[in-house]
Amino acid sequence: MPEINLYTLGTVKITKKLKTNINISSEELFEKYPEISSILSSESKDMIRLAVDDNIEPQLRKKKDEILEYFEAVESQLLQLGFGSEETVEKEEAEELKGVEMDASEIPQQKDQDTFDKESKRKEGKLILGDQQMDSKLVPIKIKEKIALYHERDGSLSTTKETTRKGKIEILNISNKDRLWDIDLKFENISQTDIQDEAFAVEELEPEASKEFEYTFEADVASKLTVEEFISTVGDPDIESYSLAVGAENEIFVRITIKNTEYEEVSSIGVFKFIPDEFTNPQILGQSTGNVEIKEKEGKNYAHWEIEKLDSNEEATLDLRLSVYVESKETKIRSGEIAFKYLTPNSVSGIEIGSFDAYTNNSFNIVTSEVDDEPNTYECKFIFENTSEFMIRLVNADVYNEEDTSIKYVDIDPNEIPEIPGGGKWESEPWTFTAEEGEYPTFKTKVELFAIADHQIATKVKVNIVDLELAVAALDGEINYGIEKLPSFKITPFTLSGKVTNTGGASLNEVTLVEHIQAEFLPPKPSQVEVYLNGNIIEVPIDAIKIEPDDQDPTVDHTVTVTLENLKDSDAGPLQPDENIEFKYPITAYNPTKETLYKADAILTANTYPPGKPIEIRADPIEIMVEHIRRNIAKGKDIQALDTEGEFEITLSIKNMGESELTNYRLKEKVALGLILSDVSNEAKISEKDGNKILAWKFETIAPDEVIKVTYKISPSSEAKASETQKDD
Secondary structure, X not given: OOOEEOHXXXXXXXXXXXXXXXXXXXXXXXXXXXXXXXXXXHHXXXXXXXXHHOOOOOEOHHHHXXXXXXXXXXXXXXXXXXXXXXXXXXXXXXXXXXXXXXXXXXXXOOOOEEEEOXXXXXXXXXEEOOOOOOOOEOEEEEEEEEEEEEEOOOOOEOOOOOOEEEEEEEEEOOOOOOOEEEEEEEEXXXXXXXXXXXXXXXXXXXXXXXXXXXXXXXXXXXXXXXXXXXXXXXXXXXXXXXXXOOXXXXXXXXXXXXXXXXXXXXXXXXXXXXXXXXXXXXXXXXXXXXXXXXXXXXXXXXXXXXXXXXXXXXXXXXXXXXXXXXXXXXXXXXXXXXXXXXXXXXXXXXXXXXXXXXXXXOEEEEEEEEOOOOOOEEEEEEEEEOOOOEOEEEEEEEEEXXXXXXXXXXXXXXXXXXXXXXXXXXXXXXXXXXXXXXXXOOEEEEEEEEEOEEXXXXXXXXXXXXXXXXXXXXXXXXEEOOOOEEEOOOEEEEEEEEEEEEOOOOOEOEEEEEEEEOOOEEOOOHHHOEEEEOOEEEOOOHHHEEEEOOOOOOOOOEEEEEEEOOHHHOXXXXXXXXXXXXXXXXXXXXXXXXXXXXXXXXXXXXXXXXXXXXXXXXXXXXXXXXXXXXOOEEEEEXXXXXXXXXXXXXXXXXXXXXXXXXXXXXXXXXXXXXXXXXXXXXXXXXXXXXXXXXXXXXXXXXXXXXXXXXXXXXXXXXXXXXXXXXXXX
């Protein structure tokens, strides 16, 4: 006898013995076709068990016909599944329905109802729920993706810790009695995953069993939930600060703000704020939503904030207060990491479920009842029953005339029958059929159905945010101009020197000098601005120096701004404790009037990373006066003969007759080289030039009305007469 082809199940060969090559167990075979299996005697079932489960070929004897009838019925059942060759459009419509899911929480409450043909509106049958209706189940298909992200304080991805991305697909049979078989699952948008094949097939799932496999993906990831932490080391909700005070109990205010930037809600949110050991007395000041507790695990304290869900663009806040005592400027304390996790109802990789279909327990048959007053005439009815717990879509039910398949008694297409819940059934409208004398009605059927899926796609995102260093931030600064007075109505350059020294324990990421230069004074050109680190000149970007307005107009005020930012990313690095930065540039007094007073207006600021409340040093109230200096000097020379013949004493006098002090005044006197010079006063410097002796005096200051006198003596010699002293050069 030829083999019986059971298609996806395998093959059966029946002679005097039973030989099988079936890929499921005998019990699974009986459960798969319960209606057909009910015709088997216990002895026949035992023979099938031996052949299928133990690979033994039992002698059939009297049970041959019964077993042959059984496997032919199974073959017939398999042949009845699907669509007729002429139903290509209906098949395409059914394929589309395989991609339509149903949410388990939204299973419709149904009732008995008539069903109609989509086009003709003719009644085709009736959905009957009856007393057997049960709580229907869907087939959960779960796509779960997990992402672990590591963020810097500014929200950027960490460059030192790698993002991990993993995914898992799981099909579950949540029934405790019904199997699923011939399961076909197709995916879409798998390009960013390592999944090689869009199609995924499972032969069967036992009750309460599942099938899963894992994958990885390389999609760009950005958290849809943003978390920002505001820290005030001065305990003020309005002042952001990261620097600590020495020798004091610092009250730290912390505000954590979480916002959903996703286009739909995120759920199961957990935020964890870890509290380092140095902090004491952690307090929850309040939260806008959710529940917060201070917890301890493995000796570590943390605040655990749970939020059920956040809608799109919704945000929530949590306020905490902590205390920390700082003993010295070298003290450095970490603020404590933040971690958070949440679920989002989509996949980050983009993978989606394109379609799903699977068979489960069902029964369909044709009831034929001979009419009482019309022999050989039968009233016929097609009945499909959902004998499983799963919700089923019946997308095709065709009953043909066996001799002429162009005649259809039942023609059910996709979307004509509502979903059939567990225990429900659909009965067609009856039709009459006249059989030949002594024959029974026979028909050809085609049925297609599948269990309905519940697509459960979710991504679990976990994000760790790097904490920051809280340290003592202190600054010492000085500004000087190297000059105390300026002359009026002259162009006089002088130099600003602004020096910043990091005297705290925190490194500084930003240092800025801002000086306002008043009219009558010219600012430097950008190329004239010099910056020194620890005494060594360094290059700074040209855009770090701004002169506003950028001109040399002495009639307007100017502002000089030198900003050194992101020092941590520069070659020199941040300004470490005990290091200094110095700014130097020229300022030019441009013909100032005698009423002008140059007032220093400069600010030195510095900030940590991340930036908090800036540290600021203002210039001391330095004032540079403009002096209206006009020189008025009386210079005299007095010669007196001494008692010794030919010897004279010369007195030189200088009187400051002006209103301003004379500075660095120089006086010179020329004496013939041949005269004898003696008793020169006031430490004159004596040199020779052009046959003369040159006497030179220097006076640092001569006050108004002050008179300075110097003297020296001369005696004649053979080369010169004393009278030559009368000559005044």
